[in-house]
Amino acid sequence: MGRHIVCLTFDHDHLSGFIARGLTSPTAVSRGEYDMVVIPRLVALLARYDIKATFFTPGHTIDSSPQAVMPYVETGHELAHHGWTHRLPVTLSREEEEEEIVRGNDSIRRVSGRYARGYRSPAWDLSPHSIELLLKHGIQYDSSLMGHDYDCYYARQGDVVELKEPFVRGRETPLIEMPISWSLDDFPHFEYMRNPNGSIQAGLMNANAVLENFVDDFTYMTEVCPDFGILTYTFHPHVIGRGHRMMMLERLIKRLAAGGAAFMTMEQAMGEWLARRQAAAKAAD
Template structure:
């Protein structure tokens, strides 16, 4: 029987991403704090439609805004590791990355009473050490890679990539990859960011993004007997009024098309069960 899973995921960064970029003046801080308002709107929408989702929450958010983090837990949503300081792993040494990873998990354990099963890196930029560290620390799934769109796969370690030479693929691990895409992330579509070096224009029409996001699901439904699609949102981005209307329209449309909404840990378990049945 055809079955098409939808994972709504929320990177609850609040101010951590701006701090990691060195943008700590009052305006970017207030911009991040909008995520506290957006989170309440999202939780109300998810409750209205009886949807369980996954929230990737940096340790900085948990420790800076504990009441907001607890509201997500109390609503029954999965909490996954999104680093402590929201610094991309590729910018850290192995020792720094491991310390940040462990510190983030410890914050989640204090919040939820259990270790996180999933991980998503800040800025989706893994280091050469990330997969090894996730396996070492008992994570079950990862969601920062883009090697597929609707079908989970096993993350590899120790690829050899050198300029001018063929790529040598490393061995697969037990870590399940639940792939993502910038096209299914609200941030590049909607956020205007200006720095001395770059401009991210953002500010696209929500209607256009809604059509793209809907069509990606419809393609999966048409061409795949089973699949998972992951949408990535940030409460300070998607939480704006017209975008909340867009998000609810997306939910309503996908429900009418037969989608099954679930947390990422549940999608992972279903993938593993299918894998076992296939032998």
């Protein structure tokens, strides 16, 4: 029987995502603060099924509301890097991006006792400098790219992308990419947003319909990757925390467990992926 790993991940943005969009009214702030109600419920749900998850948490969240972060830090979940603000790296200068990485890592170390091993870009949009800077500051894996569905790979640096020229791939780096997908993220499915530019994100999808999509992605992994695969789901506490969605999340956990899923943190899954690669390389020698 194959080994099929599931990583449940939570982007604990708190207020930072709204502030980065220029949404600072009392209503916007309250939407972010709702996660303080949800976090204890999430931690209890994960404990009920003996699951360790990964929380990608901006430094702004940690420094603004450490009481919202400590429930999952103290119960052994992985605390990973999600910037300090929730600004997209691609919108920042190299110096600004490095400041985000350093400041966010300092916030993580203060509450967890160690620097982050993993990173996820706010809104999943890396800059040309991101991979270099992440490696410089000791990050071992990234979870912002979408070049695979059920396998990790090594992130590239130095791609040449020009409109009227063939695409040229850069060199592989030691940074392990643990890919994600918007289709496995709760935010576009569920969150209703009226953005400052006037655009509307409708959200508010039926949770049971989304559940079927989420389960089918796991089932498909077991069929096309019978020996080994890793599947990552992304949730946001203030989004998944509504009652009917929490019930959906629990149903998801039950159905994945019944299908043979092994739940791990991202760091644990990375370790297993590396061990398998090393064993395969040794066997080939």
